[in-house]
Amino acid sequence: MTISTSPSTTLVEFRPLVGQSRRIHVNGEQLHGRRCVDCNGADGKLVPAGHVYTDAGEGASPYGWPVVVHSEHLAAGQ
Numbered sequence: 001m002t003i004s005t006s007p008s009t010t011l012v013e014f015r016p017l018v019g020q021s022r023r024i025h026v027n028g029e030q031l032h033g034r035r036c037v038d039c040n041g042a043d044g045k046l047v048p049a050g051h052v053y054t055d056a057g058e059g060a061s062p063y064g065w066p067v068v069v070h071s072e073h074l075a076a077g078q
Contacts, residue, residue: 013062016050018074026052030067037067045071 009025014037029035030052035042037049046068053062 010054012052012054012065014050014052014067017048024052026067031065033066033068036069036073038069038073041070047071047074049074 009027010031011023011025012031013021014024014026015021024037026037027035027040029042030037030040031054033046036046037052047070049067049069051064052067053064056063
């Protein structure tokens, strides 16, 4: 599994399928479901992980984005 980082990230609320919501930083590739939200890797099996929510502006509801993780992260309880 390749782990990489991106200099441009956004702080979002992550609501996983299982477990507590938490604030995490994501990049554009993670936000669009092309990379794992835990390790930023793109290789291996990526599975649905829940949603992240971005601020939609004053008075607007947050916007939800479906995100993915490697299946190993789910098995490990991350």
